[in-house]
Amino acid sequence: MATKQDRINSVLDELKMATSDIQGAGVLSPDGMMIADKLGGTQGDAAAAMGAALASLAKRVTDTLKVGDFQEVNIRGSNAGILLFDIEHRASLIVTVTQGANLGLVFLEARQAQRQLGDIL
Amino acid sequence: MVNRVVKVVVTGPVNAGKTTLIRTLSDVPVVCTNESATDDVAGMKDLTTVAMDHGICYPSEGMELHLYGTPGQRRFDFMWEILAVGAHAILFLVDGSDPESIEEVSYIYDHFGERINIPELILVTKSDLEGALSPADVAARMGIDPSHVVACDPRSTNAAKATLLSFIESQKLEVCEPII
Numbered sequence: 001m002a003t004k005q006d007r008i009n010s011v012l013d014e015l016k017m018a019t020s021d022i023q024g025a026g027v028l029s030p031d032g033m034m035i036a037d038k039l040g041g042t043q044g045d046a047a048a049a050m051g052a053a054l055a056s057l058a059k060r061v062t063d064t065l066k067v068g069d070f071q072e073v074n075i076r077g078s079n080a081g082i083l084l085f086d087i088e089h090r091a092s093l094i095v096t097v098t099q100g101a102n103l104g105l106v107f108l109e110a111r112q113a114q115r116q117l118g119d120i121l
Numbered sequence: 122m123v124n125r126v127v128k129v130v131v132t133g134p135v136n137a138g139k140t141t142l143i144r145t146l147s148d149v150p151v152v153c154t155n156e157s158a159t160d161d162v163a164g165m166k167d168l169t170t171v172a173m174d175h176g177i178c179y180p181s182e183g184m185e186l187h188l189y190g191t192p193g194q195r196r197f198d199f200m201w202e203i204l205a206v207g208a209h210a211i212l213f214l215v216d217g218s219d220p221e222s223i224e225e226v227s228y229i230y231d232h233f234g235e236r237i238n239i240p241e242l243i244l245v246t247k248s249d250l251e252g253a254l255s256p257a258d259v260a261a262r263m264g265i266d267p268s269h270v271v272a273c274d275p276r277s278t279n280a281a282k283a284t285l286l287s288f289i290e291s292q293k294l295e296v297c298e299p300i301i
Contacts, residue, residue, distance in 0.1 A: 029157075029159045030159070031158050031160065031162070031169050031171055032171055032194070032196055032197065033160055045196060046196075048196075049171075049194075049196040049197050049199070050199060052156065052171045052172075053154070053171050053172035053192075053197060054172075056154035056155075056171045056172045057172045057173075059154075060153075060154060064152075
């Protein structure tokens with residue numbers, strides 16, 4: 001039986017393999033600790049803290065403006081993009097994508113990973 | 122007449138009472154970003170601030186105090202910098218009963234001191250707990266002027282408001298312009 005960590009890592013590996021538009025992925029706790037880091041850089045801890053701050057603020061915004069449950073944050077930079085998905089309010093999935101990524105496919109794959117991670121966590 | 126807006130940053134180590142202070146002082150519902158703690162902080166409390174707390178206090182006619190609370194953990198230091206922009210004054214909270222908190226507040230104090238030069242006040246909380254240091258002892262540990270360090274119970278509306286208002290008054294913050 002694979003450990004929880006192994007199962008999380010394999011979901012992230014599968015997500016990264018799904019399309020070359022996805023550069024990296026990670027799972028972070030609501031208080032900004034990296035749970036699993038496949039972002040492929042040295043900025044994992046910063047990404048975890050910033051991702052948690054973003055997710056928490058986004059949750060507040062969706063509540064305050066009454067647009068329903070928080071689901072995702074989409075950040076577009078001039079070189080690449082960052083997506084942040086909620087995992088049942090218990091964690092967040094962060095995904096970095098290339099510039100001009102096929103977001104339809106990325107979202108499809110990310111949502112599948114989101115569901116799988118929700119089951120594992 | 123347009124209200125004078127004074128931006129006050131509330132910072133300090135984790136579990137010093139920042140969120141409590143803002144909840145006590147605010148006259149409007151507070152915006153909190155409280156999330157479940159999963160690291161060693163979970164031993165102290167269930168929830169911890171990860172982005173910011175925001176509240177507004179109306180101490181007198183024509184004046185608004187905008188309070189911005191930061192997270193306490195160093196990994197959120199990017200929020201310290203974001204929230205400090207345009208601030209008129211800064212409050213450092215420290216748990217006087219916890220030596221680690223006193224050590225950490227010195228780090229946070231230096232972090233802000235290197236970046237901004239605005240009126241500051243150190244509030245020593247949890248003075249009612251056994252073994253808590255007095256404001257003078259905290260000042261000595263931090264190596265700063267004891268006149269900048271006072272005891273304050275962030276759970277008491279009267280005490281917290283009185284402390285903040287006398288600080289604001291002493292600094293003549295009502296006439297200063299935002300530093301952007």
